Amino acid sequence: MNTRLTLSLLLAVGLGLSACAKKAPEVLPPDPGGTPAATESAGGDTGAPTPGSQADFVAQMMGQDTIYFDTDRYNIDATDQQALAMQAQWLMKYPAKRITIEGHADERGTREYNLALGERRANAAKNYLVSLGIEPGRISTVSYGKERPVALGSDEASWQRNRRAVTITVD
């Protein structure tokens, strides 16, 4: 199931993936998601997360679980496309996994508009994943508007980090 043509196509995009499939530790916790053989999973250096888990997703994405937007925008640019392609690859590897995409906005918008804007951003990410072949039914979205910033400053650098869509896997 993880040897789809699309997968190799995605790899061909040249994402600089850390595709080095290390041997997983001998003893692993039960796999929650009915995922492929553990040996397929590239873990961290030590104490590799359970393949197919959220920790595994975060480790594999290396920051690419989040995409960023310009002020008031929701378009998927080339950088976002690379990140979402990486996410899609992981999702094809673990087809039983579902995800939630959280859409966020920076604090420099009004509250209600930002709720709608976060939803629009999450949907833009969802639509792109669907265009890469991920089943829409596996993807839900939720907007937190400006209510859950990760960067706490009131400056452009912080706002950039907060205008984001974060993919989180659901067991």
Added chain:
Amino acid sequence: MKKLIPFLIAAAMPASALLAQDAAPQPTAAEVEEDVVGTLDANDARIAIPAFATNADVPTQTSAGSTSTLGFQIANVIFGDLRNNGLFKPTGPSALPRPALSQVQAPDYGGWRGRGADMLVQGYVRAEAGGNVTVGCYLYDVALGQQTAKAGWTVPPGEWRRAAHKCADMVYSRLSGENPFFDSRVAYIAETGPKNRRMKRLAIMDSDGANHRYLTTGQATALTPRYAPDYKSILYLSYYNGQPRIYIYDLTTDKQRLLLQSSNPLFAPRWSPDGKWILYSMAIGGNTDIYKMPSAGGAAIKLTDAPGIDIGGSFSPDGNRIVFESDRSGSQQVYVMNADGSGQKRISFFGGRAATPEWSPRGDQIAFTHIAGNFRIAVMDPGGGNLRYLTDSWQDEAPTWAPNGRVIQFFRTTRGSGKTGVWQVDLTGKNERKLETPVDGSDPAWGPLRP
């Protein structure tokens, strides 16, 4: 300044929960108020508000204590109301001698003139057999040496502050010519905790911050409340089930329910002025539009259909039009439409962005958030003309109107910390102050004058 005054102030007060009564200690029937000549500009009025007298200092079931301390507290609430809107120069009961009961209807004009008072508010408190209290409220023109207005109310012990607010409303209306607004309540979001883990709870309070109450625990983020016009319920947004949905909180039963079942996110609940309609905004596939449904239940009507975000909405007082926010032009701007969704037209052309429009209860102004660098509270006329800024700070947003359309509350966010506070400003923009709330506050929603 000559002014025609209402036939009888007491008659203009809605009689219902409060039992309007003749206020006079000596049982004279409510007299017809004749025209009174006011010589004062309201802006200059120095108003003396001594402690209210009582016929007998006896215990009451009110939170204020005996009739004597209650008389002091009532004068103090009136003092706070009149002081905080900037129109008057009141002096409160702490700085004034307390008149005897016999003086309530026969003021010592000479003595008050000597103290520099232009106007005098005094009254009395009487404990009733069943636990209720009767409050009489009198307004005198000290310079002219005559009574200007009077009214009285018998209230349950838990509602003694309402009698004080109604007295302040009588004075405010009489001296300013504006409609009353103190006897009203505010729903808002109480905020605590650090910027990235802010707890947001639904809370309510009187217009002066008293009788504060939390309605939700904070386990689910609550946002954007709106009081029903009859004060029986509150619409608000909650993440109770992990997704933003609109709930209706029933204040008579303290129970809440989903406004409507939907797999789509729902935002920005609003009431029509008559309470018969509810506006909400729903996102489908990232595209947000405004809908209208009967509050009694029934099919929803989709009002907007533009690609992009159409959100919010505020009815004109006659219910015929709706002002709302849309980014269909590329950025947030303010639009008006007929209540059936027809005739959509942009009205904000000021540069920058224009958001969160709210139609004044008087119909003459639209308050909104103007974003051009900083966020400022501004007003314009319903045609989009006559932009006027009322505030100038880093981030002020989400105006809400006092019932009389002459005062606005909004929330202010502090740069860096993200701390929020509920603020109030009048239409001159000169009288601005922060409301005292137990914790930080945002999203104030001012209800109408209490029924």
